[in-house]
Amino acid sequence: MKERWLPVGLIAGGLFLVNVIARLVVRFGAGSDDDKQITIGLWALVAVGAVMIPVAFWYARRHPMIRVVGDLGIAVVVACLLAVLVGPFVSGVSPLSNGVGLVFRQFFYFVGLSAIGAVLGLLGLMTMGLDYKSQSWKRYIERTDSKPRRVVKR
Known part of the structure; x- marks a missing residue:
């Protein structure tokens, strides 16, 4: 059980940590300048997508694709739920202070950019032929191409 869910929890924690760092930068660095806040928020979402590229690359090398997608x-x-519901407390506001619409937009932006990053990581992995399925096919071909030992008759 630990081997399955520990990496998932670490990935979720890492993504949430990126969001918390961005919120702290906004809180202490941007002040009340809306343009800076939006810029930092967008860079944070890009960072979340960028984090997902190597994570998906690493995870898909070791597991079948259905498990990768699920985990x-x-x-x-x-x-995303942590970033949307707990993250605003880091910024000093409540989660629903700006309305439910903002919560849904944050959710879809976060999930969407994470999915784009994961897809880019998976496509890179598949392009190099290092994914789980390609490696399985490679082992199968190597096993079937080897000829059995010939029996010598005397």
Whole structure:
């Protein structure tokens, strides 16, 4: 159980940490300048997508694709819920202070950019032929191409 869910929890925690760092930068660095706040927020979302590229690359090398999609999907949704519902407290506001519409937009932006990053990581992995399925096919071909030992008759 620990081997399955510990990496998922670490990924979710890492994505949430990126969001918390961005919120702290906004709180202490941007002040009340809306343009700076929006710029930092967008860079934070890009950073979340960028974090997902190597994470998906690493995770898909070791596991079948259905497990990768499920585990990374759960990690992203958990991190997103933490970022949307707990993250605003880091900024000094309540989660629903700006309305429910903002919460839904944050959720979809976070999930969308995470998915884009994960897809880019998976496509890079598949392009190099290092994913789980390609490696399985490679082992199968190597096993079937080897000829059995010939029996010598005397």
